[in-house]
Amino acid sequence: MPLSIATWNVNSIRVRAEAVLAWTKEHQPDVLCLQEIKCLDEQFPREDFERLGYRVETWGQRTYNGVATLSLSPMEDVVRGLPGDEGEAQRRSIAVTVAGLRIWNVYVPNGQSVGSDKYAYKLEWLRRLREVLGPSPRERDVLVCGDFNVAPEPRDVYDAGKVADDVLFHADVREALSELLALGLVDTFRLHHDEAGAFSWWDYRLNAFKRRMGFRIDLVLASEALAKRCSGCAIDVEPRRREQPSDHAPVTATFG
């Protein structure tokens, strides 16, 4: 049975509720992973999505971060956060199981600037994600999707020379992403597209979207067994063209 999984950093669900609801109604992904909901669990517009047939699991926080996973089918074994999170930790991940498929929804830290404390936290967070996934991608069907805040390769940024020291493309974070992939995960977009210039995020400043100055940092990673059944992966840039958009575009992968 075909299954579609979408991931979208919405940059505040309260500002974007109408746009996200319209997109969800139009595309009806089986599972929708949202990042940067920027609200408490009780502020999430749960009922609006339930009216579209979705179950809703949130891991929100005030002001920053926050993730939510929505599913047309029941979700089991919901795990909020990562091992090692402190009591007041940033809320950046939620894992659920849908039809036997383990789905991690992640919002990897941005890192602010190379060499900063936040950059160290980004690398440490990626290490903890790798540890919690452990050998699972080789043992079962696993998806890890979300905003990774890392562009994997030169063809995933608008100008690899210009952004070599960018916090989204620096060698250190790309190495950390490589180590995650080495667990047995596949970047599903690259199963179906070889071209450069396909991006999922554009800075609000600099007129970056119109100038095609983007990064592909929103990814759907699939365990190798699952990747064999991946029938497509696409970035939908339409929502980014509209009024008051998120700075990220949604990415949808489908499995046969």
Place this chain on the structure above:
DNA sequence: ATGGCCAATTTTATTGGA
């Protein structure tokens, strides 16, 4: 030229994002 925009809160500035 190293900034510009956007969202939330601490709101007429500041912080963080990416």
